[in-house]
Amino acid sequence: MKSIFRTISLRRQPNRRTFSDAPEETYKFVRDRGLDHAVEREKNLRPLLSIKDLVTSEPSKSLPISVITAQRDSLRVPLRPIEFIRSFPSVFHESLPGGIGVQPHISLTPENLNLDAEEQLVYASEDYKQGLADRLLKLLMINRINKIPLEILDLLKWDLGLPKGYVETMVPEFPDYFRVVKSRLRGCSGELELVCWSKEHAVSMLEKRAKGYTKGSPIAFPMKFSNGFVVDKKMKRWFDDWQKLPYISPYENALHLSATSDESDKWAAAVLHEILNLFVAKKVEKDLVLHLGEFMGLRSRFKRVLHNHPGVFYLSSKLRTHTVVLRDGYKRGVLVEGNQLVTSRNRYMKLMSKAKKESNAVSRRKREDKGKVEGEGEVCEDEAKGEDDDVSGSEVEDERDEDVVDDEEEEEDEVDQDQSLKRGRRNTSPRGGRRSFGSSGSQEKPHSRSRAGRRNLGKSGSQEKPRSGRNKVKLTTEKSS
Secondary structure, eight states, X not given: OOBSSOOOXXXXXXXXXXGGGSOOOXXXXXXXXXXXXXXXXXXXXXXXXXXXXXXXXXXXXXXXXXXXXXXXXXXXXXXXHHHHHXXXXXXXXXXXXXXXXXXXXXXXXXXXXXXXXXXXXXXXXXXXXXXXXXXXXXHHHXXXXXXXXXXHHHHTHHHHTOOTTHHHHTGGGOTTTEEEEOOOSTTOXXXXXXXXXXXXXXXXXXXXXXXXXXXXXXXXXXXXXXTTOOOOHHHHHHHHHHHTSBOOOTTSOOTTSOTTBHHHXXXXXXXXXXXXXXXXXXXXXXXXXXXXXXXXTOHHHHHHHHHHOTTTEEEEOGGGSOEEEEGGXXXXXXXXXXXXXXXXXXXXXXXXXXXXXXXXXXXXXXXXXXXXXXXXXXXXXHHHHHHHHHHHHHHHHHHHHHHHHHHHHHHHHHHHHHHHHHTTOOOOOHHHHHHHHHHSGGGSXXXXXXXXXXXXXXHHSOOOOOOOHHHHHHHHHHHHO
């Protein structure tokens, strides 16, 4: 979606404004997070309710998974049906009935059954049926031939809020509004035809909101652009002039106007605006509304309107498709005017989110348990490290005890040597003296003293030099002499 205006013929005709009054403009498409969220939040709702309706259509209220798999495309299931169903344990119940085989059967949870009962009460209520009949009547009056094939209505069934079997149940209750007739179109099973024109219903939503409106006077469309969308002076001038054009009711036939005129553009915008107001959620897939526009002879005009008026219609690209959203139907991403069916669908989405919340809580609990286990492991490591330190400290004490014993043995040897020197044994040969000195206990385990010295250095910061037995003997000989 790069350009907002198309290049139109530069020839001007009298009493008619064209898009050539404003030069071709380009703008950067800006997303609307609120409207994107409004589209994306119903991502799994439609296939979920389709599976629910399929299950409830069975007398046993249970269905083998193979039946759902065979109808996956028509149900619009985005994943493998079994994976999709297991994603919502609060909505569906999976079981293996005995005697049938290993193929699982799908049924509904009690909470889902209660919501389904409430939804059926909504469809059966007189207020909802009357509102739905009024919307169908208005849709038939907008179409210039006052007929719509049933196949097109089936495509718009979700957006219009049509119940199951509406042709047999609801249509006969309003014989003054419409009826089902045979169609001359190939491949069409029938058409919904207007019975009587209603002047009371031939009033658009914009006409109801406009105060003091008279036919032929201008009505300004409510416009709201996405945050960050830039409207320059030329574009703003064109929008202002377009808003001042006379408003043509969507219930009037204005196909005689040139498709390239601004009057025709504003009328097509009024038609599309009124159609979106007839839908339950004020939004619809682009392909569906263009398909309806093709039957009405307005497909090209609808495409032109969607491209030229981003302030009136927002085009979301979520859910792998394009969805047309009526901007004034939402406020901060929330539907302004709801109804009973919208409330019922919101309850389904709340039930769907319940499973996600429970799974998130379980995963959070698992992460917390995992963190506790890791913390206990660290504590165990610290305790083991402390035990190792205690063991190493005991070894140091043992080494110190050994050093004390060695020192005592050295002192005893020194005393023996002094006594032998006093007795006059001074003629001992150096070789023998060295042999006697080497056999003395003064040089046993020198590594014990050096290791103890290194450990003492680590604690006191200084290291004492190990005493040598040979030096001690020399000192004693000097004293004796």
